[in-house]
Amino acid sequence: MTTITSPATIPSVKELERSARKSTRTAFRALFLRDLTVLRKSLKEFLPRTLLQPFLLVFIFTYVFPKIGQGVGGSGAAAAEFSTRLVAGVIGLSIMFQGIQSVALPMVQEFGYTREIEDRVLAPMPVALVAIEKVISGAFNGLFAALLVFPIAAIVPATPVHLDINWPVLLTLAPLACYMCGALGLTFGTRFDPRTVPMLFGIVVLPLTFLGAIYYSWSSLAPIKWLQVFVLVNPLVYMCEGFRAALTTSEHMSLWAVYPVMIGFSALFTWLGISGFKKRVLS
Amino acid sequence: MSASVEQRPPGVGSGPDEVIRTEQLTKVYPGDIRAVDGLDLSVQRGEIFGLLGPNGAGKTTTAGMLTTRVIPTGGRAFVGGVDVVAHPTAAKQVIGVVPQTNTLDRALTVWENLYFHGRFFGMGAKTSKTEATRLLEQFRLADRAEAPVLALSGGMAQRLMVARAIMHQPAILFLDEPTAGLDPQSRIALWDILGELHAAGQTILLTTHYMEEADELCNRLAIIDRGKLLALDTPAALKQSVGIDAMVTVTAAGDLDQLANVLRDEIPNATTVDHSDGVxxxxxxxxxxVLPKVVEAAERHGFSVSDLSSTEPTLETVFINLTGKDLRE
Structure with a gap:
């Protein structure tokens, strides 16, 4: 065995406290780099899990149904309107799935018996920022997924899709939506017992999805007033409505509601997620 | 440097060479569970310092507080002069930790585990690459560089965790029960590594419930039980403090309670006599x-001695002396 290098001398307390800011920045970047590496290495799993669901959704609802005359949303112009509306919903759905799959699910292992998260918690940065980094990398996954899904949603439908992109809205809403879903993933991953996280899909994600204004616009729920009010607790509703505003000319919820509520949800999930994370890694 | 705990009031021992210091460090968990209870410690640069005690003594909680993962409910703790509660990020820059469980990153390969650890601690890409490769060589893991960490044996995983913990050249290396669950060969390999690190000037704090390990490795030892410091000294001084020259073990058939009484009465040099586990x-x-007298007294009272041995006092003796119970209990 070659000789072991002798340890560094300890910098002064002042120096350490001064360098804490720099070490935090460096460690944050390195954690993100680690997550990107994991994403690159798992592309083989990432691609099917990201593409399959939106593809099937779009394929069945907007290709197969119109072709076999079992139209959803009517026929002709109404069917085209439905396809257009669904594009926004499918993108919102994909981002939310990424938030859960890339943030909440890995935590089952990281908080599990081995507690492999502990090593990252020992990186020279505040624990809260280790949690925030998770959210940011989850948001990045979501953005990547949205980019992949977009062509599917626009090309697969049998009826023409009329997109009318509002760039300022799209470029601000997409990062906000991705962040919110990353934070939602952190909340789920830290607030649920690791063993029950896989059950999330059945009991939480499914209702969020079906009541998330993916297949219909929120305003079209007007005939069922109680439901229209009830689904307002669902963050997915605001995302899908926001994407509708960003990508289509179909009717959508006012952006004056979409942005503030999404920012509010983001703040809430960030707070719930960070405090949940701290509870898990510190005692 | 070595003084018994009574002679070491808080404050003594501080100075430029003090790298760990705790003052009345306390952790009370909900339900009034006092895991650590008013602990005063001072560890000097270059020492291998051991926390010895049975399971549940508060060793891991103490190490957890010193490494910022457990928040104390009372007292203070400093590593490298940094208050770990007030400035955890600063403290984390100077420590390296080998935890009790395998916390290697399962999403990464063996080499990547080291590479990213270096990056977390501010090493540039190039330095981190060279260091990761060099450490794998040094810890005889080079042929596993591309393997997933799940493919490593327990001993290999442990070596990788030590390599990871020293990669950023921490001023203090913490090891929590480093050899628990390791096969004897891996244990000795790890002792060798720690010996080399010590020779290179590395300050090490380790927790263990193995007396042999504490005796073999540590310059100084704190014996703790139920969160309290019972004794603090060099292993040799601790063994001397028991005030006996030897521990005699007698194996015989029959009522051992009675045999213990016989020996207590008939062996004038005996200080303590008790029995457990059939001896x-x-x-x-x-x-x-003394030994002939033991045999003679036992046989005179109708006991047939099947085995008789005498050993120098061990840390086990020290522990029994301090707590009245076995370290393994």
């Missing part, structure tokens, strides 16, 4: 001539 243990002040 009578007796602390003896002057061992010369």
């Amino acid at each position: 009578v243990r007796m602390g003896v002040r002057q061992i010369q001539g």
Whole structure:
């Protein structure tokens, strides 16, 4: 065995406290780099899990149904309107799935018996920022997924899709939506017992999805007033409505509601997620 | 440097060479569970310092507080002069930790585990690459560089965790029960590594419930039980403090309670006599001539001695002396 290098001398307390800011920045970047590496290495799993669901959704609802005359949303112009509306919903759905799959699910292992998260918690940065980094990398996954899904949603439908992109809205809403879903993933991953996280899909994600204004616009729920009010607790509703505003000319919820509520949800999930994370890694 | 705990009031021992210091460090968990209870420690640069105690003594909680993962409910703790509660990020820059469980990143390969650890601690891409490769060579893991960490044996995983913990050249290396669950060969390999690190000037704090390990490795030892410091000294001084020259173990058939009484009465040099696990243990002040007397007294009272041995006092003896119970209990 070659000789072991002798340890560094300890910098002064002042120096350490001064360098804490720099070490935090460096460690944050390195954690993100680690997550990107994991994403690159798992592309083989990432691609099917990201593409399959939106593809099937779009394929069945907007290709197969119109072709076999079992139209959803009517026929002709109404069917085209439905396809257009669904594009926004499918993108919102994909981002939310990424938030859960890339943030909440890995935590089952990281908080599990081995507690492999502990090593990252020992990186020279505040624990809260280790949690925030998770959210940011989850948001990045979501953005990547949205980019992949977009062509599917626009090309697969049998009826023409009329997109009318509002760039300022799209470029601000997409990062906000991705962040919110990353934070939602952190909340789920830290607030649920690791063993029950896989059950999330059945009991939480499914209702969020079906009541998330993916297949219909929120305003079209007007005939069922109680439901229209009830689904307002669902963050997915605001995302899908926001994407509708960003990508289509179909009717959508006012952006004056979409942005503030999404920012509010983001703040809430960030707070719930960070405090949940701290509870898990510190005692 | 070595003084018994009574002679070491808080404050003594501080100075430029003090790298770990705790003052009345306390952790009370909900339900009034006092895991650590008013602990005063001072560890000097270059020492291998051991926290020895049975499971549940508060060793891991103490190490957890010193490494910022457990928040104390009372007292203070400093590593490298940094208050770990007030400035955890600063403290984390100077420590390296080998935890009790395998916390290697399963999403990464063996080499990547080291590479990213270096990056977390501010190494540039190039330095981190060279260091990761060099450390794998040094820890005889080079042929596993591309393997997933799940493919490593327990001993290999442990070596990788030590390599990871020293990669950023921490001022203090913490090891929590480093050899628990390792096979004897891996244990000795790890002792060798720690010996080399110590020779290179590395300050090490380790927790263990293995007396042999504490005796073999540590310059100084804190014996703790139920969160309290019972004794603090060099292993040699601790063993001397028991005040006996030898521990005599007698194996015999029959009522051991009675045999213990017989020996207590008939062996004038005996300091303590008790029995457990089918043997009578007796602390003896002057061992010369004692063994024949033991056999003679036992046989006179109808006991047939099947085995008789005398050993120098061990840390086990120290622990029994301090707590009245076995370290393994």
